[in-house]
Amino acid sequence: MSTTSALLAFAAEFVLFLAAVAGVGVVVRAQLLTRERQGQTLLALGFTSLGLASFLHGSLLEPDAASAFVVVPRLAGLALVLAGSLRASDIAPRRQLWLGLGLLALAEAITISSPFTQPGSLADAARALGALGLGAALFTLSQRSISARVAASATGTILLVVLAVSVALSAVVVANVEDEAMRRIGATAQAEAAAMERAAADAVVSAKLAALVFSSSRQNEDIARLLTLAEDPDSARGAIAANELGSQLGTIAENLVFQGDILAYVNADGVVVRGVGVDRPSLRVDISSARVVRETLADQQGDRGAPAVLAGEALAAAASPVTVTARGQSIFVGVIFAAERFDASYLIQRKDADPNLSLALVGRDGLLARAGPPPPRATLVAAANEVLDGAEPTNRAVDELFVSAHPVSAAGEPVFAVVVSAPTTLVAQTRQSLFRTLFLVALGAALVALVLAAVVGERIGAGLRRLTTTAEEIRAGRLDARAQLDHGDELGALGDAFDSMAVALGSMTGELREAAVDEARLRSRLEAVVAGMGEALMAVDANGIVTDFNAAAEELFDLPAAEVCGGSVSVLSLWGGQGDDLTARVAQPRLEPWSTTGMVQRGDGAKVPVAVSCGAVRGPAGEIVGAVVVLRDLRPEREIERMKTEFLANISHEWKTPLTPIKAYAAMLSSRTFPEERTREFASEILLGAGQLERVITRLVNFATVAAGRLELRTEAVPVDDLLQAAQERWRDRIGDRHTLVRDATVSSCDVQGDRRYLDQMIDELIDNAVKYSPAGGEVVLSAGPGASTGNGSSPSVELSVSDGGVGILPERLDTIFGEFSQGDGSATRQFGGLGLGLALVRHISEAHGGALVCRSQPGVGSTFTLVLPAARRGVVARNGRSRVTR
Known part of the structure; x- marks a missing residue:
């Protein structure tokens, strides 16, 4: 249901309910409607039934207008009102009443026929007109009494105001919700299109790296192979060279830092010789005719990347020229083509776990890929064609869907379109909740106004009736008759008028006093808010x-x-x-x-x-x-910006340090053949760098998990001796020649209650810190012993300490070293690397175990970091032991 239809339904039910309530009130006043008892009963029951049905549907307690809970009371009410009007033959505005009943019956007929037709807003329009017909009949009846006339006029005015405000407010709120939903969908489409255009740059990196492997080769057989493919590709030698090239491409694809889905070699004649992920002949043909390949073959220099549609697939494509040095000159031999597929798997990852979101890629020839709840294909194609023809994003609401399309362009021309869609369920739910609340609030306000207006009108009518009776008595000869009105009005004596004025002045004074108190209270609140x-x-x-x-x-x-x-x-x-x-x-x-x-x-x-x-x-x-x-x-914001910049610089340094030797050794291994011993040495260095990189990433992931409060501990009784011995084994090959790892366990048979994974990680972080901050070498001592009780003093604890003879920590720095991203030296030229997360991570994990991390340090002498952890429930036997790990 559209917003306009919903507003019309809201207004119709609201007016009909008030008309029904007014009808019950008019029936009670017998002199207004009819004096026939049975007719009064039928009319009262009929108006009550109509009001009940309007309340159920208007408040959305029963949102279906065709539900039996709504239709049956409404039809019964119409029948009862009609029967009552027929029995009460003295009803003056009977035609108006019957016209309203006829329109209401028409609305119900349209509603009941909804399984066969689409009633739309027609039923609500008929219902609103019918309610107005009932209201007009009741208003005509109210003209018989001044009190009823006052009540009817005031109620009608308030009804119009409340209805106008409710409809306007609901329209504005619903429009804002729809606009926000459309804006979010449009932003998602724009972000996805931008990400796909940026992916072409990543493909250029992959193509360039692969091309450099061939271009930088100094092996005669590699050069000869490329020359053969360029000069004589159809010969037997060319076939052998093509097979060898295919194997080499597979190796390159496995070792690229930035891997794509497609890697192919195109010779100087534009023929795809071999490749990875290019098994389909149609894809080979389209790669040969791709713009990035044709342009690179044409000028034989420069790297190119752009989104493309090849063989019915959306790709981030890139091409890089391959040249070799032979016969004393640089010879262009072909092009490396690399691409990333934008397929359903890619779109599923980009959906960001939103089950209601649908992503689709549509080219000029139709749907390329999609993920999520599938909208109609015609909707996708229509939105995409509009974008592809006009190169401008488009947002629209179609068939209960919000649809946004954004072009993915190459060289300023749209190649394919990203179409994002989501159902309008949220807007419908918001609208339904809003209408329910507005209906109840407006209904309450209107009913209160109706009651107040009736009370005021009755007071005026009672005074007038009393004055009329007194005048008749005086005319009949009773000169001592007095009205004796307790409340003065314009028909009372001067004294009553004066008393009335005094009462009015007292009332006004009280209101002014209340207004002054309210103003003082408001001013106090404003001053408190400002302060x-x-x-x-x-x-x-x-x-x-x-x-x-x-x-x-x-x-x-x-x-x-x-x-x-x-x-x-x-x-x-x-x-x-x-x-x-x-x-x-x-x-x-x-x-x-x-x-x-x-x-x-x-x-x-x-x-x-x-x-x-x-x-x-x-x-x-x-x-x-x-x-x-x-x-x-702005100082906190500036400090946050500084910390962010420092963190990015640190993490960039920590990633580049291991990544540089990995790339260097990998490049040498891929371009030349080395002796087996040298190859193993290079591989060891690559593994060492990969391990360093993995530790940095693991540390970041663990820190994020701990800081977010998602740390899940699987605690058990862990022997301290096993912890220290395992730490020695792990660090046996990692510790430098200048350091010696010493284990000094005072209590080695006690158990720590904790998660073994995180206990090992905390000890490794402290050992790494000790080695890093003792550059001159020396002993790093692991020790364990009984500690003071943790918590309320009833639980025993164990202390695990790591000591070094390094540079130490200044006293004023002891309060800050456990903070996130804290460095012993925060300058860009600091001597010691790291992210500044190690001690913060250890502190978080130890506190999650119910323990603590304590530091004792003296500058120039060394530092001791102690983990205070809860001991397991078992006996503790003290003994001294000392073992040494050296290298």
Whole structure:
């Protein structure tokens, strides 16, 4: 159901319910409708049944208009009202009443026929007109009584206001929800298209690396093979060369740092000789005619990458020329083609675990790939064709779906389109919840207004009836008859009028007093809010005099409010980014709000970067009477930015350090043949670098898991002796010649209650720290012993310590070394590497075990890091043991 249809249904049920309630009220007043008892009963039951059905459907307790819970009470109500009107022959506006009943019956007929037709908004329109017909009949009846007329007029006015406000509010909210949903879908399509265009750059890297392997080869057989494929590809030698080339391409594909899905070699004649992932003949033909291949073959230089559609597949394609040095000159022999497939697997990974999201790739010849709940193919193709023809993104709502298409372009021309779609379920649910709430609120407000209007009208009518009776008595000769009205009005005596005025004045005084109390309470709340703001706030009048200065502003400027308020804003030191005095702009408020960044000079001389926002304050007549300025301290944001930059620099360094030898040794192994011993040496270095890289990544992953609170421990009783012995074995081949790993276990037969995986990791981190920060070498001592109780003192603990004789830690740094990304030396030229996560990771894991991490250090002497962990429930036997691991 569209928003317009839903709004119409809301309005129809709301009006019909109020008409039914009003009908019950009119029936109660026998002189207004009919004096026939049975007719009154039928009418009351009928209006009650109509009101019940409208309440159930309007409040969406039963959202289906064709449900038996709605249709049966409504039809029964129509029949009862019709029967009551027939029995009450003295009903004056009977035609209006029957017209309304006929329209309501028509609406129900349309609703019941919904299994065979689509009623749309026709039934709701008929229902709304029928409700208005009932209301018109009841309004005509209300003209018989002044009290009923007042109640009807007031209720009608309030009904229109409430209905207009409810409909307008619901329309705005639903429109905002739809716009936000469409914007999110459009942003997803744009991001996916941008990611696919960027993937072409990654493909260029892969193609270039593979081309460099061939171009940099100095082996005669490699050069001869490439020359044969270029000069005589159809000979027997060419066939042998092609097979050898295919094997070499497979090896290259396995060892590339950035692997793609397709890697092929195209000779100088544009023929795909061999490749990985190019088994289909149609794909080979399309690779030969691909734009990046044709252009590279044409100019024989430069690397090219672009999205492409080849053999019905969407690809991020790239080509790089291959040249060899032979006969004293550089000879172009072919092109390396590399590509990444954008298939269903790729789209499933990009869906980001959203079960309702659908991703599809559509080319000019039709659907290429898709993932997620499949929308109609015609919808996908229509959206994609519009994008491919106009090269502009498109967003639309089609068949209960939000659809957004974005072009993926090469050289400014769309190649294929990314189409993202999601169901409008969220909007429908939001709309349903909103309409239910609005219906109940509006209904309550209208009913209260109806009751109040009826009460007010009854009071007026009672006074008029009393005056009429008294006048008739006086006319009949009873001159002593008095109205004796307790409440004065315009028909009372002067004394009653005076008393009425006094009552009115008392009522007005009470209201004014309540208004004053409310104003004081509101002002107190506003002052409390301003005083409690985390951001600095100050207000100035039209002359630039400071009128408000909250606590955050006092702290920011290091000036008391008593000293600032009442003085000119120019006494404050506030500059813009270009050195301009911002207080001059604040002192002259403008209608348009403005914001900028600047610098505050505190009372102590310190300078603080701030974000400044200024807006005008208007008076009752709309004139500018001052300005409000909000200043946000940017130091935390700057510090976060600095930490982010430092972390990126650290992680870049930590990744490049092992990656550089890996690439170097891999390149040498792939381009030349070495003796077996030398090959093993190179492979060992590659494995060593890969291990370093894996440890860095593992540390990052573990830290993220621990910091997010998702650490799952599988605790068990772990012997301390096994922990220390395993640590010695792990570090036997990793420790340098200058270091000696010593185990000194005072208590070696005790058990620690913990997760063995994380216990080993904590010990490894502490040993790595000890080795790193003792560059001069020496002993790294592992020790264990009984510790103090953990928690409330009732649980025994075990202390595992790692000591070194390294550089030590300054006393003022002991409170910060356990923080995230904390470095002993944070400078860019620091002596020791690392991410600054090791000690923070150990601290988190130890606390998750119910323990702690303690450090004792002396600069120039060394450091001792102690893990205090809960002991397992078993006996502890003390003994001394010492073993040594050296290299």
